[in-house]
Amino acid sequence: MAFDLVTIPCLSDNYAFLLRDHDSGKVALIDVPEAAPIKQELSARGWTLDQIWLTHHHPDHVQGLADVLESFPARVIGATADAHRLPPLDHKVAEGDRVELGALEAQVMDVSGHTVGHIAFHVPQAKVAFTADSLMALGCGRLFEGTPAQMWESLQKLAALPQDTLICSGHEYTAANAKFALTVDPQNPALISRSKDIETAREAGRPTVPSSLSLELETNPFLRPADPDIRATLGMPDATDTEVFTEIRRRKDQF
Numbered sequence: 001m002a003f004d005l006v007t008i009p010c011l012s013d014n015y016a017f018l019l020r021d022h023d024s025g026k027v028a029l030i031d032v033p034e035a036a037p038i039k040q041e042l043s044a045r046g047w048t049l050d051q052i053w054l055t056h057h058h059p060d061h062v063q064g065l066a067d068v069l070e071s072f073p074a075r076v077i078g079a080t081a082d083a084h085r086l087p088p089l090d091h092k093v094a095e096g097d098r099v100e101l102g103a104l105e106a107q108v109m110d111v112s113g114h115t116v117g118h119i120a121f122h123v124p125q126a127k128v129a130f131t132a133d134s135l136m137a138l139g140c141g142r143l144f145e146g147t148p149a150q151m152w153e154s155l156q157k158l159a160a161l162p163q164d165t166l167i168c169s170g171h172e173y174t175a176a177n178a179k180f181a182l183t184v185d186p187q188n189p190a191l192i193s194r195s196k197d198i199e200t201a202r203e204a205g206r207p208t209v210p211s212s213l214s215l216e217l218e219t220n221p222f223l224r225p226a227d228p229d230i231r232a233t234l235g236m237p238d239a240t241d242t243e244v245f246t247e248i249r250r251r252k253d254q255f
Contacts, residue, residue: 002020002021002022002023003020003021003022003104003125003126004018004020004022004183005018005019005020005126005128005166005168005210006018006019006020006041006045006065007161007168007207007209007210008037008038008041009172009207010033010034010037010038010064011033011034011035011060013032013169013171013172013173014031014033014034014060014061014172015031015033015168015169015170015171015172015207015209015226016029016030016032016033016034016038016146017029017030017031017130017168018030018038018041018042018047019101019104019123019126019128020047021102021103021104023102023103023138024101024102024103025047025048025052025102026050026102026135027042027048027049027050027051027101028049028050028051028052028053028101028106029049029051029052029053029068029074029169030052030055030121030130030132030140030168030229031053031054031055031061031063031130031132032052032054032060032061032062032063032064032065032169033060033061033063034063034064035064035065035068036064036067037197038064038068039067039068039072040102042212044074047164048072048078049068049072049073049074050070050074050075050101051074051075051076051077051099051101052065052068052074052075052076053075053077053078053089053106053121053128053130054076054077054078054079054082054086054089055078055118055119055120055121055131055132055133055170056079056082056114056115056117056119056132056133057064057082057085057086057117057164058115058133061132061133061170062086062087065087066087066129066169067157070120071084075090075091076088076089076090076091077089077090077091077093077099078092078093078119079092079093079094079108079117079118079119080092080093080094081094081110081112081117082115082117082118082119082212083118085117087239093108093119093120094108094110094119095108095109096108096205099121101123103125104123104126105123105190106121106122106127107121107122107123107124108120108121109121109122109129109148109157109158110154111131111135111154111155111157111158112145112146112150112151112154113134113140113141113143113145113146113147113148113150113151113152113153114132114133114134114140114141114142114143114144114145114146114151115133115144115145115146115157116145116146116150117233118132118133118134118141118146119156120132120135120158122136122161122165124162126163126182127164127165127166128165128166128174128210129158129161129165129166129167129168129215130168130169131158131167131168131169131170131172132169132170133169133170134151134154134155134158134169135154135155135158135159135167135169135172135213135216135222135223136169136171136173136174136177136221137167137169137177137208137209137210137220138173138174138194138198138211138216138219139157139173139174139175139177139178139180139182139220139222139252140155140163140183140220140222140249142252142253143249148242148245148246148249149242149246151245151249152225152241152242152245152246155222155223155245158213159213159216159217159223160214162210162213163214163217164212164213164214165209165211165212165213165218166173166210166211166212166213167209167211167212167213168209168210169210169211171209172207172208173207174198174202174208174211175198175199175202175208176207178191178194178195178198178199179195179255180221180251180252181195181219181220181221182254183227183251183255184194184221184230184233184234184248184251185219185221185224185227185230185233187208187229188218188229188234190215190218190219191218194215194218194219198202221248222248225241225242225244225245225248226241226244230244230248231244234247234248
């Protein structure tokens with residue numbers, strides 16, 4: 001299925017994304033950290049905007065919305081559970097709902113943890129998931145509202161997607177995440193290699209987002225609490241996965 005996926009750097013370290021279905025020409029914008037670079041990208045490509053998908057209410061994901069809508073009117077879609085904190089929505093969605101974009105269809109996932117009511121959009125035909133601040137490149141979002149058990153449940157949902165899914169997360173935090181990951185998984189050859197690749201990419205000014213789910217499963221410690229080497233490093237060989245995840249998240253908060 002033909003589609004375009006565009007990554008747009010915003011603010012100091014945010015990302016927005018454009019997804020365009022070739023058959024219909026319909027375009028969705030995922031999150032709106034900053035209006036100017038998004039409007040510039042749409043204008044440069046000669047695209048209109050049909051839908052805006054909001055993942056959660058934090059200002060660095062929604063604050064450019066009003067400005068974008070002035071130039072590119074579109075249908076705004078966000079979580080029912082977060083509607084009281086989001087900008088006005090045209091359509092409210094929850095876990096299991098579908099959002100059609102031409103021939104593409106996004107499946108809505110509740111991935112609470114970073115916030116309660118955070119959602120992700122999985123588009124199977126495009127093999128992409130927009131995860132914002134839930135599953136991130138080599139990390140996961142800080143738990144501002146949810147519990148570790150909630151976030152671990154959310155990450156398990158995302159980890160169960162097809163491994164060739166492209167994970168479009170919300171921030172360029174990967175270099176810092178890699179430094180932390182090596183403290184809990186220091187002997188992982190895939191992580192060591194990825195850390196070097198990240199350093200090279202950032203030195204060249206290249207984004208490290210999106211990333212493949214298969215690579216996250218190999219290298220992201222927040223998806224790997226069952227790994228014996230991580231458990232040995234943490235001194236938690238007999239703990240539950242939730243307990244190990246909780247300890248990894250605690251250490252990252254203090255890193």
